[in-house]
Amino acid sequence: MFSCSSRSQTIHPHLKFDFGANELIYCMDTAHPLSGQVTAITGAGRGIGAAIARKLAQLGATAVLLGRTQSTLDSTAQAIFDKGGKAEVIACDVTILHQLEHAAARIDSTFGRLDILVNNAGIGGFNHPLHELPPDEWDRILNTNLRGVYYAIRTFAPIMIRARSGHVINISSLAGKNALPNGAAYAASKWGLNGLTYSVAEELRGHNIRVSVVCPGSVDTELSPHAGKDPKKMLQPDDVAHTVAMLATQAPQSFVSEILIRPTQKP
Numbered sequence: 001m002f003s004c005s006s007r008s009q010t011i012h013p014h015l016k017f018d019f020g021a022n023e024l025i026y027c028m029d030t031a032h033p034l035s036g037q038v039t040a041i042t043g044a045g046r047g048i049g050a051a052i053a054r055k056l057a058q059l060g061a062t063a064v065l066l067g068r069t070q071s072t073l074d075s076t077a078q079a080i081f082d083k084g085g086k087a088e089v090i091a092c093d094v095t096i097l098h099q100l101e102h103a104a105a106r107i108d109s110t111f112g113r114l115d116i117l118v119n120n121a122g123i124g125g126f127n128h129p130l131h132e133l134p135p136d137e138w139d140r141i142l143n144t145n146l147r148g149v150y151y152a153i154r155t156f157a158p159i160m161i162r163a164r165s166g167h168v169i170n171i172s173s174l175a176g177k178n179a180l181p182n183g184a185a186y187a188a189s190k191w192g193l194n195g196l197t198y199s200v201a202e203e204l205r206g207h208n209i210r211v212s213v214v215c216p217g218s219v220d221t222e223l224s225p226h227a228g229k230d231p232k233k234m235l236q237p238d239d240v241a242h243t244v245a246m247l248a249t250q251a252p253q254s255f256v257s258e259i260l261i262r263p264t265q266k267p
C-alpha cells in the first residue's frame with residue numbers, strides 16, 4: 001500500500017518518487033518501507049540473525065546474508081524467497097578481514113549501495129571463571145564479538161559514507177551492561193561493543209550515518225544457556241528482529257541510539 005503527499009521533500013531511501021502535474025509527489029510504500037534498500041546481516045544463518053534477515057526482507061529490503069555456513073544461509077534465503085522477498089548469500093567469516101572485503105566489493109558491484117548493516121554474528125562462552133578460561137577461547141570470543149564488528153565497520157562504512165546515508169545496528173547484550181560470572185570474556189566483548197558503538201556513532205554522525213546498539217536479555221537460541229530456564233519465558237529471535245525493524249524504519253531525523261530488551265518475566 002502506498003501513502004502519498006503532494007509536498008516536495010528531501011530525497012530519502014524510504015521514499016519513492018513520482019511526478020505529479022506541477023510538483024513532486026512522494027509516496028511511501030507503507031507495507032514495504034525498506035523497499036529499494038540493501039541490508040547486510042552477519043550471522044544470518046540461524047537464531048537472531050536469521051530472524052532479523054527475514055524481517056528486514058519482509059519490509060522490502062534486499063537481505064544480504066553473511067555467515068560461515070553456506071547451508072544455513074541458504075535456508076534463510078529460501079525462507080525469504082518463499083515469502084516473495086529478496087536475498088543474496090555471501091559466505092564469510094567476520095574474523096577474516098579479506099573475506100569481509102570480498103563481501104563488500106560484491107555488494108558494491110551488485111547493488112551500488114548498502115543502507116543497513118546489522119552486526120549480529122557472535123559466539124557465547126559461559127562455562128569458565130576467567131582464571132580457567134583457555135587463552136585461545138578468549139581470542140575466539142573477542143575476535144568474533146568485538147574485532148569482527150570493527151572489521152565489518154571498517155569494510156562497509158565507506159559505502160555508506162560515500163552515500164551520506166546509512167544505519168549500523170550492533171547486536172550486543174544485557175551482558176554488556178551487567179556482571180556475568182563464568183562469562184567474563186563474553187561480557188567484556190559486549191561491554192567493549194557498547195563503547196565501540198557509542199564512539200563510532202559520534203564519528204559517523206557527521207556523515208548522516210546512525211550507529212545503534214541493541215542489548216537483549218536471554219533469547220531462545222542455540223547460543224544461550226538454557227539450564228534452569230523456561231524457554232517460553234525467554235525472548236524469541238523475532239522479538240529482537242522487531243526491535244531492529246523499529247530502528248530501521250525511523251524517520252530520517254530520528255536516531256534511537258540504544259535499546260535494552262528484557263523478557264517480561266524472568267525465565
Ligand SMILES: NC(=O)c1ccc[n+]([C@@H]2O[C@H](COP(=O)([O-])OP(=O)(O)OC[C@H]3O[C@@H](n4cnc5c(N)ncnc54)[C@H](OP(=O)(O)O)[C@@H]3O)[C@@H](O)[C@H]2O)c1
Nearest residue numbers: 043046047048068069093094121122173218219221223224
Ligand atoms: N541468545 C541470546 O540469549 C543472546 C542474548 C543477547 C545477545 N545475543 C547476541 O545475539 C547475536 C546472535 O546470537 P544468537 O543467539 O542468534 O546465536 P546463534 O543462534 O548461535 O547464531 C550465531 C550466528 O553467528 C554466526 N557466526 C558465529 N561466528 C561467526 C563468524 N566468525 N563469522 C560469521 N558468522 C559467525 C553463526 O553462523 P555460522 O556458525 O554458520 O558462522 C550464527 O549464524 C550474538 O551477537 C549474541 O551475542 C544473544
